[in-house]
Structures are given as C-alpha cells and as structure tokens.
Amino acid sequence: MAGNKSYLSCLDTVKPVRDALDVINGKWKLPIIISVGVGNERFTDIQESIPGISPKAMAKELKELEKHRLIERIVTDGYPVKITYKWTPYANTLRPIIEALKEWGINHQKKITQ
Amino acid sequence: MAGNKSYLSCLDTVKPVRDALDVINGKWKLPIIISVGVGNERFTDIQESIPGISPKAMAKELKELEKHRLIERIVTDGYPVKITYKWTPYANTLRPIIEALKEWGINHQKKITQ
DNA sequence: AAAATCACTTTCCTTTAGTAAACTGCTATA
DNA sequence: TATAGCAGTTTACTAAAGGAAAGTGATTTT
Numbered sequence: 001m002a003g004n005k006s007y008l009s010c011l012d013t014v015k016p017v018r019d020a021l022d023v024i025n026g027k028w029k030l031p032i033i034i035s036v037g038v039g040n041e042r043f044t045d046i047q048e049s050i051p052g053i054s055p056k057a058m059a060k061e062l063k064e065l066e067k068h069r070l071i072e073r074i075v076t077d078g079y080p081v082k083i084t085y086k087w088t089p090y091a092n093t094l095r096p097i098i099e100a101l102k103e104w105g106i107n108h109q110k111k112i113t114q
Numbered sequence: 115m116a117g118n119k120s121y122l123s124c125l126d127t128v129k130p131v132r133d134a135l136d137v138i139n140g141k142w143k144l145p146i147i148i149s150v151g152v153g154n155e156r157f158t159d160i161q162e163s164i165p166g167i168s169p170k171a172m173a174k175e176l177k178e179l180e181k182h183r184l185i186e187r188i189v190t191d192g193y194p195v196k197i198t199y200k201w202t203p204y205a206n207t208l209r210p211i212i213e214a215l216k217e218w219g220i221n222h223q224k225k226i227t228q
Numbered sequence: 229a230a231a232a233t234c235a236c237t238t239t240c241c242t243t244t245a246g247t248a249a250a251c252t253g254c255t256a257t258a
Numbered sequence: 259t260a261t262a263g264c265a266g267t268t269t270a271c272t273a274a275a276g277g278a279a280a281g282t283g284a285t286t287t288t
Contacts, residue, residue: 005162006156006159007149007154007156007158007159007160007162007163008149008152008153008154008159008163009152009163010145010148010149010151010152010154010163010164011163011165013148013152013212013216014145014148014149014163014164015219016215016216016217016218016219016220016223017144017145017148017212017215017216017219018141018145018219019219019220019222019223020215020216020218020219020222021141021144021215021219023222025139025140025141026139026275027132027135027139027275027276028276030131030135031124031128031131031132034124034127034128034131035121035122035124035128037124038122038123038124038127039122040121040122040124042120042121042234042235043234043235043236044121044233044234044235045120045121045122046121048119048121049121049122049123049124049125049128050124050128051125052277054276054277054278054279055235055236055237056236056237056238056276056277056278057275057276057277058235058236059235059236059237060275079284079285079286080233080234080284080285080286081235081284082234083234083235083236090225093218093221094218096214096217096218097211097214097215097218098127098131099214100210100211100213100214101130101131101134101135101211102127102130102131102134103130103210104130104134104207104208104210104211105129105130105131105132105133105134105135106130106133107207108133108134108137109130109133111204140245141245141246142246156264156265157264157265157266158263158264158265158266166247168246168247168248168249169265169266169267170246170247170248170266170267170268171245171246171247172265172266173265173266173267174245193254193255194254194255194256194263194264195254195264195265196264197264197265197266
C-alpha cells in the first residue's frame with residue numbers, strides 16, 4: 001500500500017523539544033546562563049567561573065544568548081567603559097530545565113560511579 | 115594579589131548540568147528517546163517518525179543511547195531475525211527533562227511568532 | 229617606564245556533527 | 259521473476275564546534 005504509515009507519531013513532543021534545543025543546545029550555553037544567573041557580570045568573571053571555556057567560545061555564545069534575549073549586555077560609560085552581562089526575565093523561564101538537568105546529572109554521576 | 119578570585123562560584127550547578135549534557139546533548143538523542151518512548155520499536159519506524167534524520171545518524175545515536183542504558187536493543191530469533199529498540203526504566207528518569215524542554219519550546223515558539 | 233587588567237579578536241588547526249546517496253544481504257510479497 | 263522491506267553500512271563530502279596561543283587597544287596600577 002502506498003503511503004502506509006506504521007510508525008507512531010511523536011511530533012507533538014519532538015517538535016517543541018527540537019525548538020528548545022535549537023536555542024540552548026551546546027556545551028557552553030547553559031553553563032554561561034547559570035554563571036550569569038548566580039551574579040557573575042564581567043566577561044572574565046564568567047569565563048573564570050566555567051572551567052575550560054575559551055574567550056573565543058565565550059564571545060560567540062554570549063552573542064547568541066543576547067540574540068535570544070536570555071542575557072543582556074550593558075555598556076556603562078566612564079573611564080574605562082564598563083561592560084556587564086545581566087540575566088533577563090526571560091531567562092527565568094529556563095529554571096525548570098536547569099533544575100531538571102542538574103538533578104539528573106547528580107543522579108547519573110552517582111549511578112556511574114557505583 | 116596572587117590567586118585572587120573575584121568571581122562567584124557556580125560549579126555546584128554547572129558540573130552536574132554538564133554531566134547531563136554529555137549524555138543527552140545533540141540534535142537527535144532526545145528525539146530518538148521520545149520516539150522510542152511513545153512505542154516505536156523498529157529502526158525504520160523510529161527513523162520515519164523523526165523528520166530529517168538519516169540512517170547513519172540513527173545508527174550512531176542508537177549505539178550511544180544503548181551504551182548509556184537509555185534504550186535497549188533486542189534481537190528476536192526467527193525468519194527473519196527481528197530487531198526492536200525498547201525504552202529502559204532508566205530512561206524514565208529523563209521525563210522531567212523532556213517535559214521541561216517541551217513546555218519551554220512551546221512557549222518559546224509562541225513568543226517568537228508574535 | 230613597565231606590567232597588568234579588561235574585553236575581546238584573530239589565526240591556525242583538529243575534531244565532531246551532519247547530509248546525501250548508494251550499497252549490502254537477507255526475506256517476503258506480488 | 260521482480261520488487262519491496264528491513265536494518266543497517268559505506269563513501270564522500272561540507273559545515274560547525276572547539277581548542278591553543280597570540281595579539282589589540284584602551285586604561286590603570288606599580
């Protein structure tokens with residue numbers, strides 16, 4: 001039979017999950033959001049709080065997170081000019097995801113070190 | 115001053131989140147888990163339920179998910195041999211993450227199409 | 229005057245991810 | 259006999275991610 005579908009549809013879940021992954025997927029995005037979330041505001045502070053990240057990766061991810069309005073880049077005039085990164089209200093909506101990943105990561109680590 | 119730390123530590127959250135990401139990061143792992151979760155068991159059924167995935171990506175991701183005990187590959191003898199993929203009890207622990215990502219994705223899509 | 233801080237950028241390079249398309253060896257069906 | 263289904267593999271390629279190290283142009287501290 002032509003057009004016969006034997007598989008079960010899961011697009012109602014797969015589609016939104018992929019939409020979310022398009023924004024937060026990657027090795028560094030969530031770590032940066034978490035770091036800014038606890039109060040780190042300066043480029044070097046954020047960088048030093050995340051072991052292993054390079055300034056190049058930092059710069060790239062910060063720009064993408066800004067584009068998605070998950071962090072805000074604020075330029076304060078003065079000598080020298082001060083640049084700070086801030087958590088946005090929209091980033092609050094990520095808290096359940098971060099919490100779920102944190103819990104799972106803790107449990108998974110326990111599991112594999114047994 | 116040497117060894118001066120001005121940044122705030124966030125390792126207690128960043129570390130477990132990265133441990134979780136090491137397992138489920140990527141474009142296809144969660145979609146495959148979701149597809150198996152709704153009941154798709156055969157290679158081609160899983161593949162057809164996820165738009166855009168190639169058999170090569172499928173094979174690679176299925177192996178990794180099996181290694182992490184998030185799905186199980188079952189060979190049933192007979193003519194022909196039948197191969198099925200099944201959801202494991204451990205995969206249940208991912209439900210909160212999938213739910214959180216799904217909710218966020220739905221909301222995000224609403225937001226950006228306004 | 230020299231060295232350090234800050235927020236990056238640039239260059240070079242390797243690794244990983246991902247796509248398309250063809251192919252394999254088997255069985256089942258028309 | 260020819261075609262289709264199943265569960266992948268193979269080849270060949272491009273693109274994106276990621277890492278190391280050095281540099282930049284400003285100020286600021288020693």
